[in-house]
Amino acid sequence: MTMDMTTIPNPIYKPGAYFAFNTTLASRALATNDQKLLIIGQRLADSATVDALTPVNVYSDDEAALYFGHGSQAHRMARAAIKANQYIQLTVVGLDDAEGAQAANTKLTISGKATNSGQVRLSVCGTFINVAVASGDTPDDIYKALATAVTADQSLPVTAQTGVIPPAGDDDPSTPILNFTAVNKGTCGNEIAMTVTSTASGLTLEMDPMSGGQGDPSLDAAFSAVFASGHTMILLPYTSDDALAKLSAHLDNVSGPLEQRGAVGVTGWNGTLASGTTLTSKVNAPRISCGWHAGSALPNGELAAIYGAVMASESDPARPLNTLTLPGLDITAQDNWPGRTEQENALMNGLTPFEVDGSVVRIVRAVSTYVKNAAGVTDRSLMDITIIRSLDYVRLACRTRYTQRFPREKLTDARLARIRSELLDVLYSLEQLEIVENVDALKDQLTVTRSLQDDTRAEATIPAAIVRGLHVFAAVIYLM
Structure with missing residues (x-):
């Protein structure tokens, strides 16, 4: 809320004392750096x-x-x-998903038969899906258990469906497999890391990385x-x-x-x-x-x-x-x-x-x-x-102070001096927070002047020596 004398009509003929509020000088705090x-x-x-x-x-x-x-x-x-x-x-x-995009996929192929009990462990983006394996379990048994477990964990970025690879010849049997498909189409599916291991003997597991995802939004x-x-x-x-x-x-x-x-x-x-x-x-x-x-x-x-x-x-x-x-x-x-x-x-x-x-x-x-x-x-x-984040904050602090103090002003030399004073105060506050430094040494470079090309425009140069991080400390230890 900003009110001043302009909010009290002039002239007023009825006698009385009329008070308005002006909050432009109420705060000297810097703007918060909300993310x-x-x-x-x-x-x-x-x-x-x-x-x-x-x-x-x-x-x-x-x-x-x-x-x-x-x-x-x-x-x-x-x-x-x-x-x-x-x-x-x-x-x-x-x-x-992009129109015409393709989903990444891979397949798990298990051969053999479990000769003892254990687990098959599937990792999807670091999340483990473990299913129990009993002696005598076939690949079909394990596929069904894995598909059920993957479906039950809705947070996973893949779906699982049982399938078969057609036989290579008339006399060859078909090969059962477990297909995994990325839930989102596009190249993001190619980044889904999947691995599979087994602690049960008698099983051979093969699975390639996810691939085939094409087309981003x-x-x-x-x-x-x-x-x-x-x-x-x-x-x-x-x-x-x-x-x-x-x-x-x-x-x-x-x-x-x-x-x-x-x-x-x-x-x-x-x-x-x-x-x-x-x-x-x-x-x-x-x-x-x-x-x-x-x-x-x-x-x-x-x-x-x-x-x-x-x-x-x-x-x-x-x-x-x-x-x-x-x-x-x-x-x-x-x-x-x-x-x-x-x-x-x-x-x-x-x-x-x-x-x-x-x-x-x-x-x-x-x-x-x-x-x-x-x-x-x-x-x-x-x-x-x-560095760029600090510059953004310096600008935010200066802009906030300017709009607080000078919401609707005339362009005079006195006003320019006041603007410079407020900006300098902002820099000193930033220096206390160790966001900028050397304000005294650089304050002569802080200028607020009239534009040479626009009679209604003021221009400022604001030196901001951004404080750098202490990333490297080097020392020599002397043997005395």
Whole structure:
């Protein structure tokens, strides 16, 4: 509420004392750095209760399953994010599978007969489905048990159906198999990690990785649907050149000087270092961070959801995310753990490595994919994702103070001096929070002047020496 003398009519002829309120000077506090996360992922059109391209707030695993369909990409990403950070403000936009898209699939082939009791253990994205095996059980017995168990766990991103491979010749028998199909069509199904083992003797199990998924949804309509929503972080499951280019363009548009809704994008990568750095070198965007967990059983979308949720847990935009744990990430096989040289290579190429530390996974250093400037020269000015997030917050703090103090003003030299004073006060407050530094040394560079081309416009230059993270400490110990 802002009232001043203009709310009291003039002239007034009836005698009396008339008081209005003016709250423009009521607060000197900085704006809060609230984090609003957005997940974009595929839904299941047959079972979803929220229409495609309709943003909806999600507060629980059950809600996500209801809104987007059990086991859908959108459901599983939301579930992963909420498990990693239960206090996030989360919005999800569901997408329909692309027209003409193909679902990834694989088949399990079991030969022989169980000669003792045991278990067959199926792993789907790190979730284990165990079925008991008795001596004498045939492949058909095991297929039926596995299909029943997979169907019972609605959170899985696959379905299971028994089938047969036709005989190769007239005299050959058909081969029974168990088919697995991704619930969402498109390349996301190729990322579903599946393995199978058996503790029962007499059985031979064969299963190839999921493959054949083709065709991803267009993101144009999704970005249009949320353009004005003001999300500070967008978690995207897709890592194609086209998808990340559109994400980067969307982030630049909403974060630019006209829209001023600063946001960053987060994606994940479970592939090799070489393929990951090839990906980030093409993206080269200061507002996108890609978390790398080599050999993870989780799809890239779920990696992004967990990484983004943990990033949002840090309200101080300048504080490094180093060593923060990533709840819900799987402990990968040791031969997938990146060594020191691989981590250095990842960081210098804009890829954020994760590392296994005992029973948890941690962020090594959260960097953006921005590596080179427009001239193709290496540029480390926006290396850490905290830098662009801090700049967004400085802008938010300055803009909030300006709109509080000067909602409807005349352009005078005295007014310009007051604007400069308020902006300087904001910088001093930011310095106390250790988001910027050296305000006294740089305050002469803070200027508020009249435009030379527009008599109704004021222009400011605001120096912001963003505080960098303390990432490296080097010391020499002298033997005395």
